[in-house]
Amino acid sequence: MATTPAPTTPRTAPPPTRSVLRDPAFLRLWAGSTASGLATWALPFVLGLAVLHRELGAAGLGLVLAARTAGFLAAVAVGGVLADRHSRRAVVLWSALAAAAAAPLLALGLGRSLLVMTLAAALAGAGQGACRPAFQALTAEVVAADRRQQANAAMTMAVRTSTLAGPTMTALLASFVGTGTLLLGIGLLWLVAALLPGRGATVPGSQSSAPRASLRAEFVDGIREARRHPWFLAGLGALTAVIALGYSATGVALPLVSRDRYGTGWVMAAAMTAYTVGALGGALLTARRRPRSQGWSAFAGLASYGFAPLSLMLPVHPAVVIAAYVVAGIGIELFNVPWFTATQREVAPDKLARVSSLDFLLSYGLAPAGLALIAPAIGTFGATPVLAVCAAACFLVPAAAALVPTARHFGRTPGSQGVSRSAP
Incomplete structure (x- = not known):
């Protein structure tokens, strides 16, 4: 006797993941982070306009920008510790308010007191440095794990769009308002960054009333956490090498090549x-x-920055230089977005801001050192040998980093969810 087969439940496709751009909490965070990024980019540009208008000398500009960098480097490590010790939202608030307070001081000192401008720039840099790891950790609190890569992509797109449209917008505004007013506008952007983001989830241990170790001890604890992730140390080393050598070399060589080889400044602007x-x-x-193999793909993207210094070495058509810069731009985000996402996934939540601060401290901190060394090196040895060494470093260091254990997937297993976070 034939039996009637039991009815089967039809297979249905899993529901599509809701876009992170439809999440109000993330949109508030995104808008605040975008405002901070735009304010960070705008300050050196506006100060450059002050030099053009003879409100600030070239030596004064160098001093003010150096003070800003010093403030950043001094605050980024402290900000990482504070963001793990207290509410990340509170750290974003107070650091952005400090940067906002620096803007009217810069406007007050413009053309009057270089000392006031230098101190204000250091305060602005400190606010910028303290908020960066806090924003990074707050993203992990606000956004679910399966949507963080999309969220980080949206964050970096906002930064790139600001870089692309910012010069035109600022130059247009400068036709109607003075440099002091533009500096006050930067302060308003920092106010948006301070007030707009919402509060994230509470991180276990961050609100503990138990006695705390010193700032130095807690920062060292963050270094210890970073050392537990070989892929992170390898990626940080590769990123630092590309920025300190490749990015610095192209920053110095591109204007020279554009002027001397092509006889025009449009190649630099186009690149x-x-x-x-x-x-x-x-x-x-x-x-x-x-x-x-997310890690290998990311390292390949990072290595592609080497095409930028390589194109400046050779007597090629300007279109080749421009194409090389397109490839370099694509590659840097093929690294950045998975790198941020993996850090948010793999690192212990209560140490995330401290580990992120290491990223900003080394990559941002060594860039000025690279610029300071590349220029005299080009003057001594010539552009071609220096660019060759820097291009080789861009290709070889990420390739070596990709061989480190756990680098293939930016974690112990594909799609790892950081199961080893509780390990000592």
């Missing part, structure tokens, strides 16, 4: 624009791209 456009494309690509 810089192409880099930003490429980075936008890379961020769009990574918003949904999930390669099986």
Whole structure:
């Protein structure tokens, strides 16, 4: 006797993941982070306009920007500790308010007191440095794990769009208002960054009333956490090498090559624009791209920055230089977005801000050192040998980093959810 087969439940596709751009909490965080990024970018540009208007000398500009960098480096490590010790939202609030308070002081000192401007720039840099790791950790609190790569892609797209449209907007505003007013506008952007983001989830241990170790001891504890992740140390080393050598070399050599080889400044402008456009494309690509070997793919993207100094070495058509910068821009975001996402996934939540501060401290901190060394090196040995060494470093250091254990997937297993976070 035939039996009637039991009815089966039809297979249905899993519900689509809701876009992170429809999440009000993330949109508030995104808007605040975008405002801070735009304010960070705008300050050196506006101070450059002050030099053009003879309100600030070239030596004064160098001193003010150096003070800003010093403030950043001094505060980024402290900000990471505070963001793990207290509410990340509170750290964003107070650091952004400090940067906002620096803006009217800069406007007050403009053309009157270089000392006031220098102190204000250091305060602005400190606010900028303290908020960066807090924003990074707050993203992990606000956004669910399965949407963080999309969220990080949206964050970096905002930064690149600001870089692309910012000069035009600022130059247009400068036609109607003075430099002091533009500085006050930067302060308003920092107010938006301070007040707009909402509160994230509470991180276990961050609100503990138990006696705390010193700031230094807690920062060392963050270093200890970073050392537990070989892929992170390898990635940080590769990123630092590319920025300190590759990015610094192209920053110095591109204006020289544009002037001496091509006899025009438009090659420099086109290459810089192409880099930003490429980075936008890379961020769009990574918003949904999930390669099986995510770490290897990211390191390959980082290594592609080597095409930028390589193109400046050779007597090629300007279109080749521009294409190389597009590839470099795409590659840098093929690294950045998975790198941020993996850090948020793999690092212990109560140490995330401290580990993120290491990223900003080394990559941002060694860039000025690279710039300081590359210029005299080019003057001594010539552009071609220096660019060759820097291009080789861009290709070889990420390749070596990719061989480190756990680097293939930016974690112990593909799609690892950081199961080892509780290990000592």
